[in-house]
Structure formats: C-alpha cells, structure tokens
Amino acid sequence: MKCSCEIIKDLLPLYVDHVCSDESIELIDQHLLECEKCKSYMNSLRESQDVETAAYDEEKESRKVKMMLRMKKKILFRNILVATFTVLILGAACTSAIHYLKRTTVPIPETKPMEVIYENGDLVLNITDAIWSDVSGVRFTLTEDGKSYECVAVAMNTSKWNELISSDKTCSKYTIAYSEKGANEIDRVYYSGDGKDPEYPHNGELNENDIQALGYTLVWSK
Numbered sequence: 218m219k220c221s222c223e224i225i226k227d228l229l230p231l232y233v234d235h236v237c238s239d240e241s242i243e244l245i246d247q248h249l250l251e252c253e254k255c256k257s258y259m260n261s262l263r264e265s266q267d268v269e270t271a272a273y274d275e276e277k278e279s280r281k282v283k284m285m286l287r288m289k290k291k292i293l294f295r296n297i298l299v300a301t302f303t304v305l306i307l308g309a310a311c312t313s314a315i316h317y318l319k320r321t322t323v324p325i326p327e328t329k330p331m332e333v334i335y336e337n338g339d340l341v342l343n344i345t346d347a348i349w350s351d352v353s354g355v356r357f358t359l360t361e362d363g364k365s366y367e368c369v370a371v372a373m374n375t376s377k378w379n380e381l382i383s384s385d386k387t388c389s390k391y392t393i394a395y396s397e398k399g400a401n402e403i404d405r406v407y408y409s410g411d412g413k414d415p416e417y418p419h420n421g422e423l424n425e426n427d428i429q430a431l432g433y434t435l436v437w438s439k
C-alpha cells in the first residue's frame with residue numbers, strides 16, 4: 218500500500234517515539250526508502266527529540282545537584298547545632314562539677330606532713346600536700362603538774378577541688394600567732410584532724426590523755 222507523505226508525516230512522531238504498530242512501522246520504513254523529503258523530516262524530528270532529551274536530562278541533573286546541596290547544607294547546619302549544644306552541655310557540666318568540688322569542704326587530717334616553725338618571729342604552721350581553705354583555732358591554758366602552758370589547737374579544712382590539685386609539692390602556710398601578738402608565749406600547738414572548731418578545754422588540771430580525748434594531736438612544743 219502506498220501512503221501519501223502527509224499520512225507519513227502524521228505518523229512519524231509516533232514512529233520516532235517507538236509507539237506505533239508493527240504494521241505502521243513497516244509502511245513508514247518502506248516509504249522512507251523511497252522518499253527523501255520524509256526521511257529528512259524524520260531526521261529533523263529525531264534531532265529535536267535528542268535536544269529535548271538532553272535538555273530534560275540536564276534539568277533533572279541540576280535539580281538533583283540542587284537537592285543534594287540543600288541536603289548537605291541541612292546536614293552541616295544540624296552538625297553545627299549538635300556540636301554547639303554538646304560544647305555548651307559539656308561546658309556547663311564541667312563548670313558545675315568544678316563548682317561542686319570547690320564548694321564541698323573536707324577536713325585536712327592530722328596525718329598530713331606538718332611542721333611548726335618561727336618565721337620572722339611569727340609562729341607558722343606549714344602543711345604539705347594540702348591547701349587549706351578555712352582554719353579555726355582555740356587558745357587555752359593547760360595546767361600540768363603545777364606548771365602552766367599556753368596552747369593553741371588548730372583545725373583546717375580544704376575543698377575537694379584543692380584536694381585534687383594538691384600534691385606533695387604543695388605547701389600551704391598558716392600563721393598561728395604573730396610576733397606582736399605573743400607568738401613567743403605559745404608553748405604547744407595541737408592539731409584537730411576532724412576539721413570542726415576545736416573544743417575549748419576547761420582550764421584546770423588537764424593532761425595529755427584529756428587533750429587526746431578532745432581529738433587533739435600534739436604537733437609542736439617549745
């Protein structure tokens with residue numbers, strides 16, 4: 218069957234898109250073998266289809282790239298947010314931990330190395346491996362075998378933080394009595410290891426046993 222160029226032209230778009238029946242394909246193939254005009258029309262259709270496909274692919278590709286960029290930005294933003302929160306939370310945790318350690322008071326036990334010396338006329342207690350944060354003391358007179366002794370009992374506290382940062386190279390100093398306030402009158406220094414205010418012993422015939430019962434350890438005597 219011979220077909221007119223007009224019918225072929227109508228069918229060619231379907232032919233190019235591979236959507237016509239086998240019968241039409243046969244017809245068109247035959248016609249194209251004989252008709253240069255229709256053949257060149259088909260070529261132009263194919264070319265324009267290629268261009269369209271390329272344009273479509275390009276658009277699809279650019280949409281994909283844009284989407285990936287958006288996703289990357291989102292992920293980056295989320296990561297920055299997570300990192301910022303982590304740093305903030307860690308910072309807050311560290312600060313409150315340090316604050317807690319600095320606030321928590323612990324007694325400095327009598328087992329810490331300590332020495333009492335005169336320094337420029339002052340009576341000074343040097344304590345190693347400890348940094349005292351507060352000190353309480355009591356001055357009293359002890360009468361033993363008819364003799365009177367001027368005594369000082371000292372108790373020291375530190376913080377958990379100071380406990381952590383102190384070492385055997387740490388030495389902290391406390392002036393028990395200044396020279397102008399009768400440092401040379403002190404005969405004995407006791408240390409009270411529980412960190413509480415040393416109990417004031419009643420004046421009288423106290424002996425070492427009574428003093429020990431109060432929790433005092435003799436750390437220095439003249």
Ligand SMILES: [Zn+2]
Binds near residue numbers: 221252254255256
């Ligand atoms: Zn034709």
